[in-house]
Amino acid sequence: MNFKNLSLIVITLLMVMVLSFSAAAQDTLVVNTYTSDPAPRKAMKELVAQYEEMNPDVDVELNITAHEDFKQAIRVWLTSDNPPDVFSWFAGNRAGYFVDRGLVMDITDVWEEENFYEKFPKAFQSISVYDGKAYFLPHNYYWWSVFYRESIFEEYGLEEPQTWDEFLEVGETLKENGITPFAIGTKFRWTAAAFFDYFDMRINGAKFHKDLMAGKIPFTDDRVADVFEKWKYLIENDYFIENAAAYSWQEALQFLNSGDAAMYLMGQFILDATSEEVSKDLDFFRFPIIDKEVPVAEDLPTDGFMIPKKAPHPELAKDFIAFLGSVEGQRLFAEDLGRLVTNKNMDAEVYDGLTLKGREMIDNTDELAQFYDRDMDPELADKTMDSLMAFWYAPENYRNIMEEMEAHRQNFIND
């Protein structure tokens, strides 16, 4: 490369830098989100466009980052002097983490002005309000359940099972006909954690489950052994596709698409990820009841928004947050994504059939949890999910697995 070329490149780079600096200096509301899958990405963009239309003098800069990268970057943003004004985040342990460290802004005034205490179901206060102050705006949530191919169930005359015995009958019929009951891709582990959640909530109840997730109960407790016993039965009796650990959750969808597997324990977002044809053929049922005495609990991961403590435009940010809590600010997520939204005043007509069914299921639910790695300390969740994978590989060793998980819990307590 000669000198002339080099100086040309340097000048271009300098110009790009100067230009980007001057762009950043303009007053704009910066919103960072992790809505990176195609459907949520589109909905988020449209939502921002809607807000800009309502507020012509405000310019919103929307930055969408993939989930995992977002989780890394947010820590840098929150401690930097130039954080975004609003960011999307997960309810539960992960929101509490930032609240504890004083990195997010108190938005109690927005909650009071907009009367979100009345507009949102009460359950959402417990995940948004810490020590009497609101920090989190719960926006939308989805339910977990067993999604299944309607056409396969019809073909073999199967009904949605309510109880564990009914469920096992369904499983046996499917297997007799050469169909694997469950599709699952455990490469990234959390799909397996869903089974732990559900067995624990169905056998031991939400109270025990929450304490276990919070690290208050040893993993060597015999009640945890019951969870592994039930789960082991499914693994050893070929209820899951082979080599599940080789697939991401999306890759494992191929088995559901091809009809080689009939069911998938998954969040509502499975409907975004399948082709329209398969998506139309999907229905769901509540994870079967194992013990009738135990109050019914469901995983209901909630996504929402927060404002960093050092947000450059707190007033604009609060206005945007107020919008996100309104019916208008939630309609797109309900209508286009089929998510359930937090504002009770949302008219039921916007929900499609499955979402209505989901809402009905939740109305008949006694207790709510977020999800394994949202309820648990992130590091403890990360370590114990490895144990769950080891269990999957050699289920007969579950006592050792419980010891291993307990060792991780001890480290967590001592830290």
Added chain:
Amino acid sequence: MKRKYIPWAFLSIPLTFYSIWVIGPTIYTMYLSLTEWDGMTAPEFQGIDNYLKLFNDPIFYTSLVNNIKWLVIFMAIPVVVGLFLAILLSKEIKWARGYKAAIYSPMILAPVVIGLIWSWIYQPQGGLLNNTLTYIGLEGLTRGWLSNPNTALYAVIGAAVWRHTGYVMLLFLSGLTAISPTVIEASRIDGASAWQRFRYIILPLLKPTTVIVIVITMIQSLRAFDFVSMMTRGGPFNSTNVLAHYMYTEAFKNYNMGYGASIAVVLFAIMFIFIVMYLRQIRKGELE
């Protein structure tokens, strides 16, 4: 007098950058390894606690053993095969250029791309490897290569070997061209067999290249990260974890920056031995 300072004047700029971006962070990492730090609040000094924890950590040992397995396989396969290919292709063979280019070509692909390609090859359903095995009647051997903890590490290393072999071949090829043809000619006239020629003429003359190849291979296998991160993320349950990847998980996933730093320091100490060997060989070459 003036002359003495001129080299320093030229060196000052790169040295400044080097201190800021390499030496500084290295020393800072060493300091961090003595602290507890979540990456957000201020680091808290706590002495050698991280190292004590590290030496009682089963995942640390799994990762270290995996690094050693990686090293052994890397020494055995790419080095030997690379040397063999180099000698073969340095001969007047038809299409030699084409073969060289083909064998070297994985090297120009980013490791991430290679990781992705091999993940597809290893797919249990419809993957090239399992399909091929089924096609040639070895269906019993098919399995989930990356999901089975007994095969996953070797499957990952396999992808890395594929990339590294071409690189080794190229290094040996350049070493071979440096050997004067007159020496080979002389041995031929003296009636040396092909094996004798290889054992007593070519191999000793290749020694400087061999040392460099071995050290580079060692460093490559110790700093293994990209393939693991791309293909398995250390899973299933840490069976493919290596030190560099474990360090990354601890520091940037679990936010134990101090603990991650202590893994980095241990890895650095191991690598340092090989780097010193490498530098010595290079200096020796220069003195000759």
